[in-house]
């Protein structure tokens with residue numbers, strides 16, 4: 438997408454990164470698209486309103502986190518944010534990003550559970566035997582990953598390896614901040630009937646002050662696993678329903694019934710698009726207590 442005053446430099450599955458077209462290097466624009474991904478595929482069509490809703494959720498969390506973050510407050514000294522993306526863009530200070538995905542797990546699932554099944558540990562952290570997919574951990578664990586080149590899968594590493602990569606002081610600061618932020622967010626989400634199972638933070642160094650700065654998006658359902666607490670604790674439910682991703686399960690269930698996982702996935706029907714937006718909206722309302730800033734035009 439062309440944006441006046443900005444040059445596109447990278448697209449992830451669901452977000453796009455821009456640098457100022459005038460060549461200045463103090464800022465970046467992170468734009469959340471309406472794209473949704475599942476099973477490592479970007480799906481069609483986009484979910485109208487998703488980018489704006491997740492940007493609002495990330496901003497809501499940033500405002501409650503007592504750490505310096507990369508969001509630009511004083512917009513007078515920064516390039517203008519184009520109106521067409523204003524509700525789904527983050528104008529940020531450009532940081533020297535640390536090459537570590539700071540993953541914190543309060544429950545064991547996904548790649549962490551797969552590693553546990555193979556080794557009995559995750560990122561070098563030994564866990565009790567007999568844990569099952571989705572089990573809550575007695576205490577959250579920090580399971581960092583080394584950020585692979587853009588577009589490749591990240592590699593789970595031990596804390597000791599993160600020390601080799603970024604040094605003892607930064608590695609310790611990343612771990613301690615990530616565990617503290619996760620625990621606070623998990624406890625807040627629990628009061629809203631939502632389980633925060635895991636999340637991924639990214640940090641950078643401010644080149645002007647040298648301080649550690651929280652970057653990227655925070656605690657959105659693209660960077661985190663959120664489960665409905667009442668379903669999660671209903672042990673009579675099948676495990677897949679207890680561990681249903683708050684926002685993506687509708688899409689995953691429909692694809693499981695309409696796609697054999699070969700070739701490109703079929704386009705989502707309009708009702709699935711509408712139901713999926715409603716799940717994003719329900720998560721936003723449950724967590725923040727307010728309405729999201731944008732509702733798609735009724736079709």
Ligand SMILES: C[C@H](c1ccccc1)n1cc(-c2ncnc(N)c2C#N)cn1
Pocket residue numbers: 447448449452453454465467468507529530531532533534641652653654
């Ligand atoms: C992973 C993420 C990304 C965003 C959008 C699309 C694909 C990836 N990303 C964020 C930066 C970044 N670099 C320097 N300063 C910053 N403040 C940020 C941020 N946020 C680089 N990549």
